[in-house]
Amino acid sequence: MKNSDLTTNLFDYHIYCRDRSSLLKYLYDHLKKSDGLISIFTPNPEQIVLSKKQKSFAKNLGFADISIPDGIGLVFASKILAFLDKGEEI
Numbered sequence: 001m002k003n004s005d006l007t008t009n010l011f012d013y014h015i016y017c018r019d020r021s022s023l024l025k026y027l028y029d030h031l032k033k034s035d036g037l038i039s040i041f042t043p044n045p046e047q048i049v050l051s052k053k054q055k056s057f058a059k060n061l062g063f064a065d066i067s068i069p070d071g072i073g074l075v076f077a078s079k080i081l082a083f084l085d086k087g088e089e090i
Contacts, residue, residue, distance in 0.1 A: 008081040011048050013061065016068045017078035023068070039063060042070040 006022060007014040016023060030038055041064035043051075051058035061067075069075045 007067075008078050010069075010074065010078055010081060011052075013043065013048070013051075013064075013067055015043070015074060015078045016066055017082035023066075026066075038065045040065065041067045043067055043074065044069075044071040045073050048074070 006016060006018045006026060008017045009015075027038070041061060043061060043064075047057075047061065051061050069078050
């Protein structure tokens, strides 16, 4: 779920920005039609800041199939951007 209607672009990462039921439906559908693995990361604000300083960490964080925000600041930012339908970096 790199770039979809379920994510918003936040600091060059596609952060999940919808409700829990949409996430569970996405995961259920993925498991139903594929036996492949899915990587789920939960970046927090400190990790986003660290990724701007350490390119290797940024590269690894970018491997996530889905990034669920961990931290109220990222949650609010992702929801505000989704609401405004911006999808651009802040």
